[in-house]
Amino acid sequence: MDVVAAIEDDLFAYALMLGDSALVLSHRLSEWSGFGPTLEEDIALSNMALDLIGQARLCLDYAGKVEGRGRDEDALAYLRDDNDYRNLLICEQPRGDFAVTMVRQLFYAGFMQPCFASLMASRDSTLAAIAAKAEKEMAYHLRHAGEWVIRLGDGTAESHTRTQRALDEMAIYVAEFFTVSAVERRLADAGIAPDPLALRAPFENSITPILKEATLIVPSFAGGQYGGKNGRHGEHLSRLLGEMQVLHRAHPGATW
Amino acid sequence: MVRPVENDVAALVDLARARAVIDAVCDPEIPVLTLADLGVIRTIEQRADGKIEIAITPTYSGCPAMSAITVDLHAALATAGFDDVTITTVLHPAWTSDWMSAAGRAKLRAYGIAPPAMKASRRALFGDETPPACPQCNAEKTEKISEFGSTACKALWRCLSCREPFDAFKCI
Numbered sequence: 290m291d292v293v294a295a296i297e298d299d300l301f302a303y304a305l306m307l308g309d310s311a312l313v314l315s316h317r318l319s320e321w322s323g324f325g326p327t328l329e330e331d332i333a334l335s336n337m338a339l340d341l342i343g344q345a346r347l348c349l350d351y352a353g354k355v356e357g358r359g360r361d362e363d364a365l366a367y368l369r370d371d372n373d374y375r376n377l378l379i380c381e382q383p384r385g386d387f388a389v390t391m392v393r394q395l396f397y398a399g400f401m402q403p404c405f406a407s408l409m410a411s412r413d414s415t416l417a418a419i420a421a422k423a424e425k426e427m428a429y430h431l432r433h434a435g436e437w438v439i440r441l442g443d444g445t446a447e448s449h450t451r452t453q454r455a456l457d458e459m460a461i462y463v464a465e466f467f468t469v470s471a472v473e474r475r476l477a478d479a480g481i482a483p484d485p486l487a488l489r490a491p492f493e494n495s496i497t498p499i500l501k502e503a504t505l506i507v508p509s510f511a512g513g514q515y516g517g518k519n520g521r522h523g524e525h526l527s528r529l530l531g532e533m534q535v536l537h538r539a540h541p542g543a544t545w
Numbered sequence: 546m547v548r549p550v551e552n553d554v555a556a557l558v559d560l561a562r563a564r565a566v567i568d569a570v571c572d573p574e575i576p577v578l579t580l581a582d583l584g585v586i587r588t589i590e591q592r593a594d595g596k597i598e599i600a601i602t603p604t605y606s607g608c609p610a611m612s613a614i615t616v617d618l619h620a621a622l623a624t625a626g627f628d629d630v631t632i633t634t635v636l637h638p639a640w641t642s643d644w645m646s647a648a649g650r651a652k653l654r655a656y657g658i659a660p661p662a663m664k665a666s667r668r669a670l671f672g673d674e675t676p677p678a679c680p681q682c683n684a685e686k687t688e689k690i691s692e693f694g695s696t697a698c699k700a701l702w703r704c705l706s707c708r709e710p711f712d713a714f715k716c717i
Contacts, residue, residue: 340607
Protein backbone atom coordinates (compact mmCIF):
# COMPACT_ATOMS: atom_id res chain seq x y z
CA MET A 290 0.00 0.00 0.00
CA ASP A 291 1.44 3.37 -0.92
CA VAL A 292 1.76 6.24 1.55
CA VAL A 293 -1.10 8.31 0.17
CA ALA A 294 -3.54 5.38 0.28
CA ALA A 295 -2.49 4.61 3.86
CA ILE A 296 -3.13 8.20 4.93
CA GLU A 297 -6.48 8.15 3.13
CA ASP A 298 -7.56 5.06 5.06
CA ASP A 299 -6.61 6.82 8.31
CA LEU A 300 -8.34 10.03 7.25
CA PHE A 301 -11.51 8.07 6.48
CA ALA A 302 -11.38 6.38 9.88
CA TYR A 303 -10.73 9.67 11.66
CA ALA A 304 -13.54 11.53 9.88
CA LEU A 305 -15.82 8.66 10.94
CA MET A 306 -14.70 9.05 14.58
CA LEU A 307 -15.60 12.74 14.57
CA GLY A 308 -18.79 12.28 12.58
CA ASP A 309 -20.07 9.25 14.48
CA SER A 310 -19.57 10.86 17.90
CA ALA A 311 -21.48 13.96 16.77
CA LEU A 312 -24.23 11.86 15.14
CA VAL A 313 -24.79 9.53 18.10
CA LEU A 314 -24.74 12.33 20.68
CA SER A 315 -27.07 14.36 18.49
CA HIS A 316 -29.52 11.44 18.52
CA ARG A 317 -29.36 11.21 22.31
CA LEU A 318 -30.05 14.96 22.61
CA SER A 319 -32.91 14.74 20.14
CA GLU A 320 -34.60 12.26 22.51
CA TRP A 321 -35.26 15.29 24.75
CA SER A 322 -37.33 17.09 22.12
CA GLY A 323 -40.72 17.65 23.73
CA PHE A 324 -39.48 16.37 27.11
CA GLY A 325 -37.10 19.14 28.24
CA PRO A 326 -37.45 20.28 31.86
CA THR A 327 -38.51 23.76 30.67
CA LEU A 328 -39.54 25.09 27.28
CA GLU A 329 -36.30 27.09 26.94
CA GLU A 330 -34.19 24.06 27.78
CA ASP A 331 -36.18 21.87 25.40
CA ILE A 332 -35.28 24.32 22.64
CA ALA A 333 -31.66 24.50 23.79
CA LEU A 334 -31.25 20.70 23.71
CA SER A 335 -32.77 20.51 20.23
CA ASN A 336 -30.53 23.37 19.05
CA MET A 337 -27.43 21.58 20.31
CA ALA A 338 -28.61 18.40 18.58
CA LEU A 339 -28.87 20.46 15.40
CA ASP A 340 -25.31 21.81 15.74
CA LEU A 341 -24.06 18.25 16.20
CA ILE A 342 -26.04 16.83 13.27
CA GLY A 343 -24.50 19.61 11.16
CA GLN A 344 -21.01 18.62 12.26
CA ALA A 345 -21.84 14.95 11.66
CA ARG A 346 -23.02 15.66 8.11
CA LEU A 347 -19.86 17.59 7.25
CA CYS A 348 -17.61 14.86 8.67
CA LEU A 349 -19.47 11.92 7.14
CA ASP A 350 -19.74 13.66 3.77
CA TYR A 351 -15.98 14.14 3.84
CA ALA A 352 -15.39 10.56 5.00
CA GLY A 353 -17.40 9.30 2.03
CA LYS A 354 -15.40 11.44 -0.40
CA VAL A 355 -12.07 10.32 1.07
CA GLU A 356 -13.15 6.70 0.87
CA GLY A 357 -14.11 7.18 -2.78
CA ARG A 358 -16.55 4.27 -3.02
CA GLY A 359 -19.63 6.34 -3.62
CA ARG A 360 -20.98 6.27 -0.06
CA ASP A 361 -22.58 9.58 0.92
CA GLU A 362 -23.44 10.87 4.40
CA ASP A 363 -26.75 8.99 4.43
CA ALA A 364 -25.19 5.68 3.39
CA LEU A 365 -22.62 6.05 6.16
CA ALA A 366 -25.16 7.07 8.80
CA TYR A 367 -27.96 4.64 7.97
CA LEU A 368 -26.33 1.61 6.44
CA ARG A 369 -23.45 0.79 8.76
CA ASP A 370 -23.78 -1.64 11.67
CA ASP A 371 -22.80 -0.89 15.25
CA ASN A 372 -19.34 -2.44 15.00
CA ASP A 373 -18.53 -0.13 12.08
CA TYR A 374 -19.29 2.94 14.22
CA ARG A 375 -16.26 4.76 15.65
CA ASN A 376 -17.94 7.09 18.18
CA LEU A 377 -16.70 7.66 21.73
CA LEU A 378 -18.59 5.44 24.18
CA ILE A 379 -19.82 8.39 26.25
CA CYS A 380 -21.98 9.51 23.32
CA GLU A 381 -24.04 6.31 23.15
CA GLN A 382 -24.92 6.10 26.87
CA PRO A 383 -28.65 6.55 27.58
CA ARG A 384 -29.70 10.14 28.10
CA GLY A 385 -30.50 9.54 31.78
CA ASP A 386 -31.89 12.46 33.74
CA PHE A 387 -31.10 16.11 33.03
CA ALA A 388 -27.98 15.94 35.24
CA VAL A 389 -26.56 13.03 33.21
CA THR A 390 -27.27 14.88 29.98
CA MET A 391 -25.60 18.10 31.18
CA VAL A 392 -22.53 16.35 32.65
CA ARG A 393 -22.08 14.46 29.39
CA GLN A 394 -22.37 17.73 27.42
CA LEU A 395 -19.77 19.29 29.71
CA PHE A 396 -17.32 16.42 29.17
CA TYR A 397 -17.92 16.18 25.43
CA ALA A 398 -17.67 19.91 24.75
CA GLY A 399 -14.78 20.25 27.20
CA PHE A 400 -12.89 17.71 25.09
CA MET A 401 -14.06 18.59 21.58
CA GLN A 402 -13.50 22.35 21.92
CA PRO A 403 -9.69 22.02 22.31
CA CYS A 404 -9.74 19.10 19.81
CA PHE A 405 -11.34 21.28 17.12
CA ALA A 406 -9.16 24.26 18.12
CA SER A 407 -6.13 22.08 17.42
CA LEU A 408 -7.64 20.67 14.20
CA MET A 409 -7.98 24.23 12.85
CA ALA A 410 -4.22 24.03 12.21
CA SER A 411 -4.51 20.62 10.49
CA ARG A 412 -2.58 20.04 7.27
CA ASP A 413 -5.88 18.71 5.90
CA SER A 414 -7.73 21.82 4.75
CA THR A 415 -11.23 20.24 4.88
CA LEU A 416 -10.83 19.07 8.47
CA ALA A 417 -9.43 22.51 9.35
CA ALA A 418 -12.46 24.23 7.81
CA ILE A 419 -14.98 21.93 9.55
CA ALA A 420 -13.12 22.48 12.83
CA ALA A 421 -13.21 26.29 12.53
CA LYS A 422 -17.02 26.23 12.61
CA ALA A 423 -17.38 23.40 15.09
CA GLU A 424 -14.95 24.92 17.58
CA LYS A 425 -17.19 27.96 18.07
CA GLU A 426 -20.22 25.72 18.56
CA MET A 427 -18.40 23.58 21.12
CA ALA A 428 -17.28 26.68 23.06
CA TYR A 429 -20.93 27.72 23.21
CA HIS A 430 -22.10 24.26 24.32
CA LEU A 431 -19.37 24.22 26.96
CA ARG A 432 -20.62 27.49 28.44
CA HIS A 433 -24.23 26.27 28.42
CA ALA A 434 -23.38 22.94 30.09
CA GLY A 435 -20.97 24.59 32.54
CA GLU A 436 -23.61 27.03 33.76
CA TRP A 437 -26.10 24.20 34.29
CA VAL A 438 -23.63 21.95 36.11
CA ILE A 439 -22.75 24.83 38.47
CA ARG A 440 -26.43 25.57 39.07
CA LEU A 441 -27.32 21.92 39.67
CA GLY A 442 -24.24 21.01 41.74
CA ASP A 443 -24.51 24.11 43.91
CA GLY A 444 -28.31 23.91 44.02
CA THR A 445 -30.56 21.85 46.26
CA ALA A 446 -29.56 18.69 48.11
CA GLU A 447 -31.49 16.69 45.50
CA SER A 448 -29.86 18.37 42.49
CA HIS A 449 -26.42 18.11 44.09
CA THR A 450 -26.83 14.37 44.78
CA ARG A 451 -28.07 13.64 41.29
CA THR A 452 -25.33 15.70 39.62
CA GLN A 453 -22.59 14.01 41.67
CA ARG A 454 -24.08 10.65 40.71
CA ALA A 455 -24.15 11.68 37.05
CA LEU A 456 -20.54 12.85 37.29
CA ASP A 457 -19.42 9.52 38.71
CA GLU A 458 -21.43 7.58 36.11
CA MET A 459 -20.07 9.55 33.15
CA ALA A 460 -16.48 9.86 34.47
CA ILE A 461 -15.65 6.27 33.49
CA TYR A 462 -15.97 7.21 29.80
CA VAL A 463 -13.53 10.14 29.95
CA ALA A 464 -10.27 8.14 29.86
CA GLU A 465 -11.22 6.96 26.35
CA PHE A 466 -10.91 10.56 25.08
CA PHE A 467 -7.17 10.40 25.72
CA THR A 468 -6.44 6.86 24.50
CA VAL A 469 -4.43 7.04 21.30
CA SER A 470 -5.60 4.73 18.52
CA ALA A 471 -3.19 3.67 15.79
CA VAL A 472 -5.08 5.95 13.38
CA GLU A 473 -4.73 8.97 15.67
CA ARG A 474 -1.03 8.22 16.25
CA ARG A 475 -0.24 8.21 12.53
CA LEU A 476 -2.39 11.27 11.78
CA ALA A 477 -0.81 13.19 14.68
CA ASP A 478 2.65 12.35 13.32
CA ALA A 479 1.53 13.60 9.89
CA GLY A 480 0.27 16.92 11.31
CA ILE A 481 -3.33 16.11 10.37
CA ALA A 482 -4.97 15.43 13.76
CA PRO A 483 -4.13 16.37 17.35
CA ASP A 484 -2.43 13.94 19.69
CA PRO A 485 -5.28 13.09 22.11
CA LEU A 486 -2.82 13.11 25.03
CA ALA A 487 -2.13 16.80 24.39
CA LEU A 488 -5.84 17.55 24.88
CA ARG A 489 -5.93 16.30 28.46
CA ALA A 490 -4.56 19.50 30.04
CA PRO A 491 -6.94 21.87 28.20
CA PHE A 492 -9.85 19.53 29.05
CA GLU A 493 -9.00 19.52 32.75
CA ASN A 494 -8.33 23.29 32.77
CA SER A 495 -11.81 23.82 31.32
CA ILE A 496 -13.86 21.55 33.49
CA THR A 497 -12.10 21.40 36.88
CA PRO A 498 -12.93 25.01 37.89
CA ILE A 499 -16.55 24.39 36.86
CA LEU A 500 -16.84 21.21 38.94
CA LYS A 501 -15.22 22.94 41.94
CA GLU A 502 -17.55 25.92 41.70
CA ALA A 503 -20.41 23.40 41.50
CA THR A 504 -19.17 21.97 44.88
CA LEU A 505 -18.79 18.55 43.26
CA ILE A 506 -16.06 16.00 43.98
CA VAL A 507 -13.83 15.95 40.90
CA PRO A 508 -13.32 12.35 39.67
CA SER A 509 -9.83 11.11 38.80
CA PHE A 510 -10.67 10.08 35.19
CA ALA A 511 -7.91 7.50 35.65
CA GLY A 512 -9.47 4.39 34.18
CA GLY A 513 -12.66 3.25 32.61
CA GLN A 514 -14.34 1.92 29.52
CA TYR A 515 -12.86 2.30 26.07
CA GLY A 516 -13.08 0.67 22.64
CA GLY A 517 -15.44 2.94 20.72
CA LYS A 518 -12.68 4.28 18.48
CA ASN A 519 -12.06 0.71 17.34
CA GLY A 520 -15.71 -0.26 16.91
CA ARG A 521 -16.26 -2.03 20.23
CA HIS A 522 -19.53 -0.74 21.66
CA GLY A 523 -22.17 -1.62 24.22
CA GLU A 524 -25.71 -2.73 23.61
CA HIS A 525 -26.96 0.86 23.92
CA LEU A 526 -25.53 1.78 20.52
CA SER A 527 -27.24 -1.17 18.82
CA ARG A 528 -30.63 -0.08 20.14
CA LEU A 529 -29.98 3.56 19.25
CA LEU A 530 -29.04 2.64 15.67
CA GLY A 531 -32.06 0.34 15.46
CA GLU A 532 -34.32 3.32 16.05
CA MET A 533 -32.28 5.73 13.91
CA GLN A 534 -31.87 3.43 10.92
CA VAL A 535 -35.16 1.51 10.73
CA LEU A 536 -36.93 3.87 8.37
CA HIS A 537 -34.07 4.20 5.91
CA ARG A 538 -33.46 0.46 5.89
CA ALA A 539 -37.16 -0.37 5.40
CA HIS A 540 -37.57 2.30 2.70
CA PRO A 541 -34.13 2.85 1.11
CA GLY A 542 -33.66 6.40 -0.14
CA ALA A 543 -36.80 7.70 1.59
CA THR A 544 -36.95 11.49 1.90
CA TRP A 545 -39.34 13.82 3.69
CA MET B 546 -8.45 34.66 -26.64
CA VAL B 547 -8.97 38.41 -26.74
CA ARG B 548 -12.64 39.24 -26.43
CA PRO B 549 -14.20 42.38 -27.89
CA VAL B 550 -14.54 45.21 -25.39
CA GLU B 551 -18.32 45.40 -25.70
CA ASN B 552 -18.61 41.74 -24.65
CA ASP B 553 -16.58 42.46 -21.53
CA VAL B 554 -18.84 45.36 -20.69
CA ALA B 555 -21.93 43.25 -21.29
CA ALA B 556 -20.51 40.55 -19.04
CA LEU B 557 -19.81 43.07 -16.29
CA VAL B 558 -23.32 44.45 -16.54
CA ASP B 559 -24.69 40.92 -16.43
CA LEU B 560 -22.64 40.07 -13.36
CA ALA B 561 -23.68 43.30 -11.60
CA ARG B 562 -27.33 42.48 -12.32
CA ALA B 563 -26.90 38.94 -10.98
CA ARG B 564 -25.16 40.29 -7.91
CA ALA B 565 -28.05 42.69 -7.22
CA VAL B 566 -30.55 39.81 -7.52
CA ILE B 567 -28.48 37.56 -5.23
CA ASP B 568 -27.86 40.25 -2.62
CA ALA B 569 -31.59 41.02 -2.38
CA VAL B 570 -32.66 37.44 -1.55
CA CYS B 571 -33.85 37.28 2.05
CA ASP B 572 -32.86 34.87 4.77
CA PRO B 573 -35.73 32.35 5.08
CA GLU B 574 -35.71 32.35 8.88
CA ILE B 575 -35.13 36.07 9.47
CA PRO B 576 -36.78 37.55 6.37
CA VAL B 577 -35.95 41.13 7.39
CA LEU B 578 -32.30 40.39 6.54
CA THR B 579 -30.96 39.90 3.04
CA LEU B 580 -28.28 37.32 2.42
CA ALA B 581 -25.90 40.24 1.83
CA ASP B 582 -26.78 41.73 5.24
CA LEU B 583 -26.10 38.40 6.88
CA GLY B 584 -22.74 37.99 5.16
CA VAL B 585 -23.30 34.43 3.93
CA ILE B 586 -22.62 35.15 0.24
CA ARG B 587 -18.87 34.61 -0.16
CA THR B 588 -18.22 34.93 -3.90
CA ILE B 589 -20.20 35.53 -7.08
CA GLU B 590 -18.52 34.79 -10.41
CA GLN B 591 -19.57 34.48 -14.00
CA ARG B 592 -17.80 32.08 -16.32
CA ALA B 593 -17.05 32.90 -19.96
CA ASP B 594 -20.06 30.80 -21.03
CA GLY B 595 -22.35 32.90 -18.86
CA LYS B 596 -22.79 30.41 -16.01
CA ILE B 597 -23.15 32.07 -12.60
CA GLU B 598 -21.20 30.45 -9.77
CA ILE B 599 -22.07 31.37 -6.19
CA ALA B 600 -20.32 30.28 -3.01
CA ILE B 601 -22.31 30.49 0.23
CA THR B 602 -21.26 29.71 3.78
CA PRO B 603 -23.48 28.41 6.60
CA THR B 604 -23.88 30.42 9.79
CA TYR B 605 -23.93 27.16 11.81
CA SER B 606 -22.77 23.65 10.86
CA GLY B 607 -26.36 22.43 11.11
CA CYS B 608 -28.15 25.52 9.80
CA PRO B 609 -31.38 24.09 8.35
CA ALA B 610 -31.88 27.19 6.19
CA MET B 611 -29.06 26.33 3.79
CA SER B 612 -31.20 24.21 1.47
CA ALA B 613 -33.99 26.84 1.50
CA ILE B 614 -31.42 29.54 0.69
CA THR B 615 -30.17 27.49 -2.27
CA VAL B 616 -33.71 27.00 -3.60
CA ASP B 617 -34.52 30.72 -3.12
CA LEU B 618 -31.34 31.81 -4.94
CA HIS B 619 -32.08 29.53 -7.91
CA ALA B 620 -35.66 30.84 -8.07
CA ALA B 621 -34.68 34.53 -7.86
CA LEU B 622 -31.98 34.14 -10.51
CA ALA B 623 -34.25 32.14 -12.83
CA THR B 624 -36.88 34.89 -12.57
CA ALA B 625 -34.21 37.41 -13.60
CA GLY B 626 -33.23 35.25 -16.58
CA PHE B 627 -30.22 33.44 -15.18
CA ASP B 628 -30.89 29.75 -15.71
CA ASP B 629 -27.40 28.36 -15.53
CA VAL B 630 -26.38 28.69 -11.90
CA THR B 631 -24.31 26.56 -9.55
CA ILE B 632 -24.25 27.12 -5.82
CA THR B 633 -21.56 25.57 -3.66
CA THR B 634 -21.12 25.65 0.09
CA VAL B 635 -17.74 26.74 1.42
CA LEU B 636 -16.73 26.35 5.05
CA HIS B 637 -13.53 28.34 5.08
CA PRO B 638 -13.24 30.94 6.43
CA ALA B 639 -15.92 30.15 9.03
CA TRP B 640 -18.82 32.60 9.21
CA THR B 641 -18.80 34.97 12.15
CA SER B 642 -21.51 37.33 13.40
CA ASP B 643 -18.92 40.11 12.88
CA TRP B 644 -19.69 39.84 9.14
CA MET B 645 -23.23 41.16 9.57
CA SER B 646 -23.53 44.53 7.86
CA ALA B 647 -24.32 47.76 9.72
CA ALA B 648 -27.56 47.99 7.70
CA GLY B 649 -28.39 44.43 8.76
CA ARG B 650 -27.83 45.26 12.41
CA ALA B 651 -30.14 48.26 12.19
CA LYS B 652 -32.83 46.20 10.43
CA LEU B 653 -32.61 43.46 13.04
CA ARG B 654 -33.06 45.93 15.89
CA ALA B 655 -36.07 47.54 14.16
CA TYR B 656 -37.53 44.03 13.71
CA GLY B 657 -37.27 43.32 17.46
CA ILE B 658 -34.12 41.16 17.45
CA ALA B 659 -31.06 42.49 19.27
CA PRO B 660 -28.06 42.43 16.89
CA PRO B 661 -24.79 40.78 17.99
CA ALA B 662 -23.70 42.79 21.03
CA MET B 663 -19.96 42.51 20.68
CA LYS B 664 -17.09 41.32 18.54
CA ALA B 665 -17.13 37.52 18.35
CA SER B 666 -13.35 37.55 18.78
CA ARG B 667 -13.90 38.94 22.30
CA ARG B 668 -15.07 35.57 23.52
CA ALA B 669 -16.27 35.35 27.09
CA LEU B 670 -16.74 31.87 28.55
CA PHE B 671 -18.42 32.88 31.79
CA GLY B 672 -19.78 36.05 33.29
CA ASP B 673 -18.39 38.92 31.30
CA GLU B 674 -20.68 38.62 28.30
CA THR B 675 -21.88 42.03 27.04
CA PRO B 676 -25.68 42.13 27.47
CA PRO B 677 -27.54 43.27 24.36
CA ALA B 678 -29.67 46.41 24.69
CA CYS B 679 -33.43 45.85 24.56
CA PRO B 680 -34.59 46.22 20.93
CA GLN B 681 -38.02 47.45 22.16
CA CYS B 682 -37.14 50.23 24.61
CA ASN B 683 -33.33 50.50 24.23
CA ALA B 684 -32.76 49.90 27.95
CA GLU B 685 -29.35 48.43 28.65
CA LYS B 686 -30.35 46.36 31.68
CA THR B 687 -31.28 42.97 30.26
CA GLU B 688 -30.88 39.38 31.40
CA LYS B 689 -30.40 36.11 29.58
CA ILE B 690 -33.24 33.59 29.79
CA SER B 691 -31.66 30.87 27.64
CA GLU B 692 -28.48 30.37 25.61
CA PHE B 693 -30.63 29.10 22.73
CA GLY B 694 -33.62 30.73 21.08
CA SER B 695 -36.00 30.05 18.21
CA THR B 696 -33.22 29.42 15.67
CA ALA B 697 -29.63 28.17 15.93
CA CYS B 698 -28.27 31.73 15.62
CA LYS B 699 -30.27 33.36 18.43
CA ALA B 700 -30.46 33.35 22.24
CA LEU B 701 -33.39 34.37 24.43
CA TRP B 702 -33.15 37.50 26.62
CA ARG B 703 -35.50 39.65 28.73
CA CYS B 704 -35.52 43.41 29.32
CA LEU B 705 -35.41 44.37 33.00
CA SER B 706 -36.97 47.74 32.22
CA CYS B 707 -39.96 47.04 29.95
CA ARG B 708 -40.02 43.31 30.95
CA GLU B 709 -40.45 42.21 27.32
CA PRO B 710 -38.62 39.01 26.28
CA PHE B 711 -36.63 39.27 23.05
CA ASP B 712 -34.39 37.26 20.72
CA ALA B 713 -30.76 38.29 20.50
CA PHE B 714 -28.34 37.28 17.75
CA LYS B 715 -25.55 35.16 19.25
CA CYS B 716 -21.99 36.45 19.02
CA ILE B 717 -20.12 33.63 17.39
